[in-house]
Amino acid sequence: MEAGTQVAAAPGTHVLGARRRRWGEGAIKAALLLAAAISVLTTVLIVVALVKESVPFFREVGGAFFTGDEWSPLFNDPEFGVRPLVIGTLLVTGIAVLVAVPVGLGSAIYLSEYASPRTRRIVKPILEVLVGVPTIVFGFFALTFITPTILQDLLHLDVQVFNALSAGLIMGFMIVPTIASISEDAMSAVPQGLREGAYGMGATRRQVSTRVVFPAAISGIVASIVLGISRGIGETMIVLIAAGLAPSNGLNPVDPHATITGFMAATAKGDNPAGTIGYQSIFALGLTLFVLTLVMNMIAIRFVRKYRQVYE
Amino acid sequence: MIRLNGRAVTDPERAQEHERAVPGIDLGETVAETHPAGARTVTSREAVFKLEDVTVSYGGKPAVAEVSMDIYRNAITAIIGPSGCGKSTLIRCLNRMNDLIPSATVDGRVLYHEQDIYDEQVDPVEVRKRIGMVFQKPNPFPKSIYDNIAFGPRILGMDGNMDEIVENALHGAALWDEVKDRLDANAFGMSGGQQQRLCIARALAVNPDVILMDEPCSALDPISTGKIEDLMLELKEGYSIVIVTHNMQQAARVSDLTAFLIVKLDAEERHRQGRLVEYDATETIFTNPSDQRTEDYVTGKVG
């Protein structure tokens, strides 16, 4: 067939058909929307689940939840003061943050300001591996290596088998990739022009990193730390395995501590038929945890939005 | 001067009437005197498209305003003008591709064989089955050459032997000899000019009535451009072609009729809009235009 010759059009083809296909397309769009709504449904169900069982719990326990300083649900005269659990959570997470912030930020500054592309290509996957390690593995490592070998043998600390210190230390390394990658993102977003202006004045790389780039990226850096804290608060296995289950109001890291997450898991493992205060305590703790992490995440997102806005 | 739609073919703003010229009747000696026979032959054919006061707006701001013109069968109609005058916007009206942009609205009527394609009842999918489009940057699908061409017929449920359909389409685009031995090869392996001819073949495979081309050669080298221009001249035997081009020489080489658009500030002097200035036989536009602005553009003084 030569170029240009057209097969004769069938009669009536010029008539434009009506919108008969619309209903099929509409149905597909509705089905897809339904699938997307599952994520909304999940959030709704989480809130419903947490609140539904917490209401009877709070009705019975009341304000003692916040003011009491003992958490002993299994005793004959059970106490439900959440304070020791919060202290445990904050202690472990605090230690973790003390480790993760310098290590994470140091790594981020190195990757952003000092590393050659080849180094970055090698180091970034290593951080990715750290992210991929299941937390149960970290917990095992803390219990079987950090506590006996590092803390007891190497540092001669008087720690117990379960202690907040080893849990906090290893949790720190679990959080390092979060802080490192988000901070490094924030630092990379700082325009090259700012650096060049400083270098042009004779600043050293150290000065540019610490006095120009770091402050410019501060929103993203703060966001990364807040997100890291949030991850630490929500982490279960490391503390369950390494920090023990003894609620404590003290702040001594060498002692065992129980966290909100740890106790939730432990209670769920036990025998708690629906309707009992023990069962309900899981949800009350879950609600506390959910609110805490939600607030932290919202703060972090605010900071992320701030640093993105400045440069985009 | 041709009376192509019942009024002087200059800025419609100045016209009063909206009479539509009956092709072949109003065009008497005037035509024979000033234009070669070719033009009269063209405008005596059926009008495939009739645009009536077409205005396309993005977010309420008109990008091209009040265009009225007819597009004739088996002719190549070129749309030229400086950048920003809305040529692409206008051509995309003809197959309702502007529907894909959420903020776009079209006012006025676009009649395809006397039916308004923007009518409520009309399915844009049906429109696009009959009016094919070739884009500025060749956009073959990430599939084999065969599957690229077969995609259209398959989804439209066309009957017939698929191998035949593909072969005919490739012949139609003057590409068959070059690719007949490698129909399974990935389309991305072809050169730019070949990819664009593939896109033309792809459009031909669904048996359209009209082929729209939006600056089809602007991403190609001169030799490929020449091949496609030759192809266009062959294709107009069987199809009606509308081409947007920023290359005036190309319009002069291939088209039968040329429409010239400019960019003007709107009435409030706030936004820039495209407007049709002159629409006439190509030879007239380039040798003896009626409007000074047309003359300035085609002689290279402006734009």
Next chain:
Amino acid sequence: MSSAAEAAAAGAVRTSFKSGRSTRIWELAFKGCLASCILVSLLVLVVLLEQIVNDGIGSLSLGFLTDTPSRIDPASSGIGPALTGTLWLMLVCTVFIIPVGVATAVYLEEYADSDRWFNRVIEVNIQNLAAVPSIVYGVLGLAFLVRGPLSMGHVLLAGGLTLGLLVLPVLIVAGREAIRAVPPSIREGSMALGATRWQTVWKQVLPASLPGIATGAILSLSRAIGETAPLIVIGAAAFATSSPTGIFDDVTALPIQIFSWISDPQPEFKSLAAAGIIVLMVILLAMNAVAIWLRNRYERKW
């Protein structure tokens, strides 16, 4: 030299460009500190892997992979049922997250008008869900799947759905990126031929974004496979004596078995736990290797 020249020489501008010694020391020290941060992380990772291999290699054997666990005889304990349980969980998880995740990604990228309020609610939700602690998902499963309205008990189906909800945001984000990477010109070309929006999605966009979606699915599963806390809350059996055969069997998984060994004070079980961890890490390594291979082999540079 004349006195004028001497004076000039004395007050001459310092033309040497070498930086002072103390500056160089500080610079080097700083760089060293930063590098040591990375090295410390690397060190922790290396020591962790080394310790686990040391502890566990003794218990690894082919029998380990198939035997049932035993409380009284550590030597003949194995992860057979736990491994089967994990495979079942991943199956249920996949069957759930792929349709829902891809559909959500397609909806958000191809159909949703971002001006409308419910579409923004969906986007915000996905971001929030990604940050919810994993144990809360366990509570969700407990309340609605294990007990509550569905009351299916602590079975594999409940575990799989719970883990699926946990990792769904990961797949949605990966799917959206893969879909977004397909250039608009492909969609335009398809629609200009007369294809509907769905035909374009199903026949052009999704096939082109398949490698990215597959990579996302593998990453989601590698997250799910290591999760322990949600399964504990659901009530996963600490000790499975027989391999599960269906989705309504009691849920058990490799991390749960590992956890039960870790919790056992007897020293012999430490080696078993480490061996279980080795198996888990090998599976994870294999999954990530497949994901990387997929990405390198099939990812298209548009």
